Each structure stands twice: as structure tokens, then as C-alpha cells.
Amino acid sequence: MIFEWRKFFIDVDLGVTPVWISHSLGQKFHLLKSKCIPVLLYGTEAANLTAGQKQSLDFAITRIMMKVVKTSDKSIIYDCQANFNFLPSSLIVDMRRAKFLCKIFTMENFDYSVIIKQAKTDYASLCHTYGVSCSQGYLPGYPQILNMINSKFSGQA
Numbered sequence: 001m002i003f004e005w006r007k008f009f010i011d012v013d014l015g016v017t018p019v020w021i022s023h024s025l026g027q028k029f030h031l032l033k034s035k036c037i038p039v040l041l042y043g044t045e046a047a048n049l050t051a052g053q054k055q056s057l058d059f060a061i062t063r064i065m066m067k068v069v070k071t072s073d074k075s076i077i078y079d080c081q082a083n084f085n086f087l088p089s090s091l092i093v094d095m096r097r098a099k100f101l102c103k104i105f106t107m108e109n110f111d112y113s114v115i116i117k118q119a120k121t122d123y124a125s126l127c128h129t130y131g132v133s134c135s136q137g138y139l140p141g142y143p144q145i146l147n148m149i150n151s152k153f154s155g156q157a
Helices: 005-015 025-040 051-069 074-083 089-105 110-129 142-156
Strands: none
């Protein structure tokens, strides 16, 4: 998958840089969440990203946060993410992917049976990653996997 790094960093420069001096840290994080993250993560829910691709997304966000907080200490960056409820992009991608796959399950058209079968396999893999029980014929709902993703982030703090 090819990410629009150039568009992302142009968005950061044009939309975020002018307010760095005059706004609080909370406002800066809010601006990142509302303006920059959607550009970076556009369409990622439709692709099954590898761990390396997710790390690449996390790296981009971490670098921006290092500029915002003016530090290179990853533990400080992580604390800021926890305090401002700013999930790492890899977890956001997994949450969006789970929601996307749940929407696919509701498709009842016979022509899409192959897509639905692959979606169930991908969803079961996502459930396994976050320790959500997923037995044959039963797929947990989106809120269950969402809670596990959030608890994974909270448990690291």
C-alpha cells in the first residue's frame, strides 16, 4: 500500500504549523487528530496492512508529536498520547478495519460470498491478535474488539 506521505506532511505544514506558537498542547493534539490523521489513514480500513506498514504509520505520527512536544523521548510521547486519548495509528487502523469488516458481514448478496468469507477470516485474525475469543461460527461484535484495543493501549501506560 502506498501512503500519501507528501500530502500528509503538506497538510501538517499548512494546517498545523501556523498555530504551534499560540495554542496549547491540547489544541495541537486536537488539530492533529481532526486534520492530519484522517489524511494519513484514508482508506487503510479496506487493506490488510502488514506489521511493517503499521509501524511506518506509527513512525510518522511519533515524529510529528516529537515536534509538537519538542522532545525525542518516546516515553514522554507515549504519556502525551495517553493523557490526550490519542491512540497510536496502528490501533486506530485496527479499529477502523474491524468496523469495516463488520459492515461487510451485513452484505447478504450471494455474489459477495467470497468477499464475506475472506472478511470473516480477516476478522478472526484481528480478534486473535487482541485476545478476543472467536469460535467457529461466532464472530464477536465490533464493541468487543474495540474494548480490547482500547484496553491494550491503556494497559501499556
